[in-house]
Amino acid sequence: MIYKVMAKSEFKRFTDALLRDNTSFGPRQVDSDSRGNAVYQFLPVTSSDDVAYDYTSTASSAKHFFLPFREELSRFVFRDQEWDQQITYEANPIVLIGLRPCDISALNILDDVLLNGHFPSPYYLAKRKNTFVIGMDHLPLADCFCKSMNHHTISTGFNVFCSDIGEDYYVSINSSKAFNFLKEFNTRDPRDDDNCRLVERRKIISDSFLSEVDVTAxxxxxxxxxxxxxxxxxxxxxxxxxxxxxxxxxxxxxxxxxxxxxxxxxxxxxxxxxxxxxxxxxxxxxxxxxxxxxxxxxxxxxxxxxxxxxxxxxxxxxxxxxxxxxxxxxxxxxxxxxxxxxxxxxxxxxxxxxxxxxx
Amino acid sequence: MPDKHFVIPRQDINREDFTSSIPDFNRRSEFLKTDMGYKCIITNIVRLTEQEKLFKLRIIDTLERNIFRFKPGQFLMLELPGYGDVPISISSSNSNHEYIELCIRKAGHVTSALFNLAEGAHVAIRGPFGSAFPMDEMSGHNVLLIAGGLGFAPLRAPLFWINEHRERFLNVNVLYGVKEPSQLLFTYQFDEWEKISHIVLHTIVEHADAGWKGHHGMITDLFKDITIDPETTYAVVCGPPVMFKVVCSYLDKLGIPMNRMFVSLERRMHCGMGKCCRCMVGSTFTCVDGPVFDYWSVMNLKEAI
Amino acid sequence: MKHLGYTFEKLKIASFDFTCCEGCQLQLANRESTLTDFLELLDIRNFRELSSEQHDDYDIALIEGSISRQDEIERLQAIRRQAKTLVAFGTCACFGGVNSMKKKFPLKESIAEVYPGMPVQTMLVKKICEVVKVDFSIPGCPVNKEEVERIMVCLATGSHVTLPKHPVCVECKAQLNTCMFELGEICLGPITRAGCNAVCTTGKTSCLGCRGPSEEINMPAFVKLVKDRELSLDELQEKIAFYNAFDGFNSHET
Structure with a gap:
């Protein structure tokens, strides 16, 4: 993992470039519910402006980018009285921006279930390998209980993860691809005060949980x-x-x-x-x-x-x-x-x- | 910089992605394809009863045929293109590398379509999947095989094994119960097995007809016929859920240790690979942890029998 | 077509309409992308929306509409005698449909309102299964052509004909729709049989349950949900009665 600090404006330039050049999905507001709260979903985005960076939570998770609600597993083609089975595991690269730590944790759990067992799923792997994940931290909602499950922080499973430390993002870079892209933008190595701001941010997040579920035993x-x-x-x-x-x-x-x-x-x-x-x-x-x-x-x-x-x-x-x-x-x-x-x-x-x- | 591009290149998956966990059945020269079946030709179809047929299959590709090896108790997914696939336990000897025999009851949508097939048709199989009966562990002991109805089909593979390695076992008894005499499967085989190998078959029917000269009653009535030494006996039970309960608790009372009783469970499976979760029993999968469980494990599984 | 050693025959099919709008039959001519393939499955013996030919040697009869006149009963019974497979086709045939609204008013009043000054023979609406034996149903107002195609393929290939047992919510969530209840509306999605691909809620219109109840619906919990959200029980009642598809489920339960 490599850590960098990046001005938010510079980060937007980075995401603009990435979202412009790739099929990308991020949180967007789709509705207001009857109580006036915004409803968000992960939908196609083409620029930084499309992304609702301050979103609360998407109604549906990002699971379906990896496990589609309906997916073709294989095809049998008939000719005369004979048949051939055809399977493809191809996936096109996509960018997923704005995933929360719990969402990325969920991907790590799916990795564990679908890739580490006796019969790893090539369908899932093809999609997982071709997804560029940009995570963002957030203050918990009143009913989030990810801290109880120990999924409120994340250290793996993403390409880039951004912690909001005021004017800047504290960026964790977890892939060479992401590192090479970021070389083209203004970043700096974290200073002592950046590290302090990160620790403070993490403490605020950790202290903000209102819901707790006792999962002991x-x-x-x-x-x-x-x-x-x-x-x-x-x-x-x-x-x-x-x-x-x-x-x-x-x-x-x-x-x-x-x-x-x-x-x-x-x-x-x-x-x-x-x-x-x-x-x-x-x-x-x-x-x-x-x-x-x-x-x-x-x-x-x-x-x-x-x-x-x-x-x-x-x-x-x-x-x-x-x-x-x-x-x-x-x-x-x-x-x-x-x-x-x-x-x-x-x-x-x-x-x-x-x-x-x-x- | 604006003219600089940030296109993420496509990454294909390859064999190396799976090196840590390539399953046995996919040891193929080409690429790992978990959902790709081995194409088979149906070489022979025998009608056994009103409801059951025995399908003899041969894997067409020589290389694939040489790869396909299974253990007694394992099952495979039989695919009929257009109709879907169903889990079927393998009923033939695992030393027969040329053919696979499957005893199939016309029960659902895929099996109904299978019954319309003629010899020469091509189907596909995936597998083998699941756990097997511990034949080596059972060696040196008395063996008691107890089957109810179609439960005899999964026991045919271990029976072949015992017959081929007869010297390794002490007394071998088979208790087999069905509703009506016309439902008895594979009894013709016992003429030979009883004579040459001293594998003793005891049959019983629930509803006898005029021609029936044998026992009449429930499977547990057959226990009167044999003496069971709990110290040296392994039991294998396969049949409908209600039979497991009755038979296993009887054997338990006799004093056969729970880890020497084996059952083969049945659930609807969709993937066969421990992914879809349709065949879950408690917290284990019938398809990868089972279908063969020892009775102790089954006792611990909620909803098992 | 030959497949793995056995041949598929074309389906000798006929389609008939009773009290209805004929919209479901019209769906059969819809979905152009697969229309020629679809028609290739069928040997149309009698179907006035698609063909001018009329023969009486059909095996499968699609019945659209509900029954509201005595002569319809006789006609339907004659069809039943000929058809090997009789399909209740569309919501009116399966449940009575919108036509059942008539039962809320005195018959005379309805006639006077709709056909003032005209002699009309009419009776309370019957669904098809109240008159003859139905082999299976394809619900929907109108029917979903994709589902009809799937079922015709099943019939042609000897596969089992099935409908989803779960409610519309599953399909609605797959479309990433915002729940209609979140938008403050009563939606029958949670108790209605899936298979429509949540077409109404995707268009931001509440489900009115045209496909009838999904299996083992939890009506008390559904009514409680409407109450808890302080939505109108009268409106719920009206929606549930709309297609007459929830006959036998009491929505007044507390």
């Missing part, structure tokens, strides 16, 4: 609480709409579908991002559903997010961005569900007879 609590009534309670609220998984930066579960094209001359195998909250996620041939109840499915998503699966060494994959919580129409959010789960167990402390160490 959460995987084990989830295992113990498998049959907790909490799941039914929150499951009864769930609309089974899958919104949480769609906006989530790390939910990667999917469905594979194959169909003939209308001309019957070829067939395509598609992958479609799916959600474990959708009613037929665990349905098998013949119609048996292994998770027939709302609560079962909701629980499953929390298990995946907060307990982790064997494939990624049982690591939690939630980064604490709370996009799911904001998007959920039924008001289901990780903070309340997890606290509820903890409370449920703690409430019994007063009811049981004396246990060792508590007389």
């Amino acid at each position: 959460l995987p084990s609590i989830l295992d113990i609480e498998f049959d907790s009534p909490v799941w039914e309670k929150w499951g009864n609220k769930c609309l089974n709409c899958g919104t949480c998984a769609m906006v989530c930066p790390t939910c990667y579960c999917y469905s594979v579908e194959e169909s003939f094209e209308t001309n019957l001359k070829s067939a395509v195998r598609h992958k479609r991002l799916y959600s474990c909250n959708l009613v037929d996620f665990a349905e098998v041939a013949g119609g048996h559903n292994f998770r027939p109840k709302n609560g079962d499915r909701l629980k499953y998503r929390y298990y995946h997010q907060h307990r982790g699966f064997a494939e990624n060494a049982n690591q939690q994959i939630c980064v604490g961005c709370n996009r799911c919580g904001r998007a959920c129409l039924a008001g289901i959010n990780p903070k309340d569900v997890i606290n509820d789960l903890r409370m449920e167990k703690e409430s019994c402390l007063t009811n049981i007879s004396s246990s060792p160490g508590r007389i």
